Amino acid sequence: MAAIDKLRALVEKEGYRKKLAICYQCGTCTGGCPVAYVKSDYNPRRILETAILGHYDEVLSSDLIWLCTSCHSCLERCPQRIEVSEFLIDLKNFAAENGNIPKLLLERAKRIAETGQSTPSSKASVVWREKLNLAPISPVKVEEAQAILQAAGFPAMLERTRSQADGTRS
C-alpha cells in the first residue's frame, strides 16, 4: 500500500478518527509550540486541520512537518488530549516512506543504519576517554543492529529515498 493510502487508512480508522476529529481548533498546540514561536508558518493546528480534512498529499509532501522537535508540549497541553506530537511522528513516518526526508536527516539516519551509532567512536573520543580514566566503550554488535534494521525495512527505505533524490537532480 502506498504511504498516502496508509495515512488515509490510519486517519479514517474508527478509533483514530475519534482521536483526531475531536480537535476544535483552539490552537493551544500552536500557542505552546517552541517552533511556531519563532517561525510563524509552522503551525501544528493547521497541520492537524489539513489532515482531518483529508488533504493527505499536501501533508505528506510538506517540508514543515520535519520542524517538529518532538518536545511533546502540545501533547501535554491539548485540552482534548489529542496526542499531536505522536501524530506528527506518524506523519513523518509516512512522508519518509513517500521519499520526503530532509537531506541532512537522511545522512544522519544512514550513519545510524551503517554503524549502529548516531555519533560513532573516533580516535579523539578514544583518547579523551583514556584521559578521563574511562574504560573503552564496548564495540557495537553492528551485524545484529543491521539485521534488525533490515528486517524493519529501514536501510531499503533510506536507499530508495536517496536514489529518488538523485533522480530528481539529474
Add this chain to the structure above:
Amino acid sequence: MGQEAKYAWFPGCWVSNRMPHIEAADKRVLDAFGVELVEMKGMSCCPEPYAVLGLGRDAWLGLAARNLTIAEELKHDILTPCPGCYHTLKAANTGFRNDPSQRRRANELLSGINREFKGQIEVEHTVNVLHSKIGLEKLAGAIKHPLSGLRVATHYGCHLLKPSRLTGIDDPERPMMLDELVQVTGAETVPYMRKTLCCGGPIGSVDEKTSYAIAREKLLKVKQAGADCLVVACPACMIQYDANQHSIEKTFSETYEIPVFYHTELLCLAMGVAPKEIGVLHQVKIDKALERVDIHRN
C-alpha cells in the same frame, strides 16, 4: 538505596563519544554512593527519537528492543544520563509490556538474532536515581565545598519529563527535581521565563536557523534572570546551549556568555572533586562561574 545498587549503564552515543566528561562526572557521583554500573556489551544507539523514530517506528522499536534484552540478560535495570535514550528505552519497554501487538512485533524482529524481549527490567535516568533513590539527604551529607552564591538556571530536557504519561517522574510544566539537585550543592536556583522551553536541538540538521532561534529565546531569558550559569540534565541540550552558543551569538549578532554545566558536574564540584579529574571541557568559558564559588582550575 542499599549498598548493592547495580544498574546496566547506557551512556548513549553522544555521552560515550562526544561528551565523555559527562560520563566521568556521573561515575564519580554514582560511585561515591555505592552505585555499581555494569557495562552493556554490544549496545547500539538507543535509537534516537528524532532521526530513527521520526523515519520509522518499526526500526526504532526493533533496535530499542535489542538494547533492552542486553540489560535483561544482565538482570539489571538500565540507567542512562541521556533523556533521549531514557525516552526511547522507556517508551519501548512500556509499549512492549502493555501492548501485545507491539511486543509481538518486537519479538518478530528480535527472532532473527535469537533474542527475546521478556519485560523484566525498568529504565531510569540519573536525575531520578540521584534525587529519589539515593535521596537529597544523602547527597547533602556528601557536600564538602558548598557552591553558595552561585545563581543557577535549570533546564531539564523535554524527554526527561514528556510525555508525562510515560515518564511521570516530575510535573512537566513546573518541574522541581533538578532544581532540588542543584540546591543541594548550596547553589541557588533562579526562576526565569521559558524554563520548560525545548532547546531546539533535534531540528538542527533540518533548519539550523530555526533551531538556533529557539535556543536564543532561552539564552536571552537566562541572561535576563541574571543567572551565573545554566545547568542541564541532557547531553543534547548541552551541545545546543554550550557547543552551539557561539554560533547562535553570531547568527543573531548578540552576546550571551552563559556557561553551561551538566548536573553531575556541579555535584562533583560541590563534593570536592577537582575540575581536572572530570574534564569540564566546555566551549563557553566557565571560569567566571567557578571563581564565584572559589574553585580554580589547575
